[in-house]
Amino acid sequence: MAGLFQVLWGQPGGTFKKAAVLNGTDDKPLIIPVKDKPGGEGQDWIKNICTRPYAVDWDGDGDLDLVVGNFFGSFYLFKGEGKGKFAPVPEEMKAGEAPLKIEGNHSDPFVIDWDGDGDLDLLSGSSEGGVAWAENRAGKGKIPQLAAFQSLIKGAGHVEYGKVLREEDLKGAASATRVWADDVNGDGKLDLLVGDNTTLISPAPNLTEKQLKERLDEWNKSVSELTADLNSKDKDEKARNAAIEKLQKLYSQRSEFMKEDRTGFVWLYLQK
Numbered sequence: 001m002a003g004l005f006q007v008l009w010g011q012p013g014g015t016f017k018k019a020a021v022l023n024g025t026d027d028k029p030l031i032i033p034v035k036d037k038p039g040g041e042g043q044d045w046i047k048n049i050c051t052r053p054y055a056v057d058w059d060g061d062g063d064l065d066l067v068v069g070n071f072f073g074s075f076y077l078f079k080g081e082g083k084g085k086f087a088p089v090p091e092e093m094k095a096g097e098a099p100l101k102i103e104g105n106h107s108d109p110f111v112i113d114w115d116g117d118g119d120l121d122l123l124s125g126s127s128e129g130g131v132a133w134a135e136n137r138a139g140k141g142k143i144p145q146l147a148a149f150q151s152l153i154k155g156a157g158h159v160e161y162g163k164v165l166r167e168e169d170l171k172g173a174a175s176a177t178r179v180w181a182d183d184v185n186g187d188g189k190l191d192l193l194v195g196d197n198t199t200l201i202s203p204a205p206n207l208t209e210k211q212l213k214e215r216l217d218e219w220n221k222s223v224s225e226l227t228a229d230l231n232s233k234d235k236d237e238k239a240r241n242a243a244i245e246k247l248q249k250l251y252s253q254r255s256e257f258m259k260e261d262r263t264g265f266v267w268l269y270l271q272k
Helices: 044-048 209-230 237-256
Strands: 050-056 065-070 075-078 080-082 110-112 121-124 131-134 150-153 175-182 191-203 258-263 266-269
Touching: 044 065, 050 110, 110 175, 121 175, 150 191, 191 209, 209 237, 209 258, 237 258
Parallel strands: none
Antiparallel strands: 050 065, 065 075, 110 121, 121 131, 131 150, 175 191, 191 258, 191 266
8 A cells, every 4th residue: 555666577487586666766665755644634645555557668768667547546657767767756647737637536557559640648447437548649759748538438436335236237347447458359459458346236045125225224324323423522442442343243244134246347348
């Protein structure tokens, strides 16, 4: 969660060294600088919790750079200095004058010439699902100038917790998407492989969907009451610990009326 990058340096014979923290040219770990401390009231502190680094020669100078995403949903560029070294202070990537940001959180950079015009564009998944595309309008051989994100695949968003959802109900990628672009079927067009995160939910054995909803409504009410009790300012430590214990027990009781399968799928979207 600290936002550090790790690299497995290649060795002869197709093997790799153990993972090591990637340092900048100042010999300190690469990390996105933020103003707030973890847990602060603002959202600035989650910008250095990184979701994905993508190594690419972004500025065309012959050195690999790092385009990185984060929990906030924005993007940063660590410029390459050659021989696996990077400038220690990153640049916040922008669309015009505004910071480049996806809808939702958990930016997921994938760099590729999506529209086939010879320059590098940026694709991203999102906490809200779907796939977005930031078009590079600079032109071939020029330093990228990105437009704001537009949707390639609409996000499904989050399903209401407790709603019955079976595998056969799924029609496309859900939330927390991660994207990869390639010509999967060999027709000369880029396709999208999209991984997601979803929770399949069904009633426990011998319960109907109606009974599941009734039990879940009762459970949610109990959780709300316990949470409010836990947050009460007049609670001493002993009373707070007792409330926490009751809440933990309550969460373990979900399996009595609901079957949960926290999983994910990989979806293939063929470009027409």
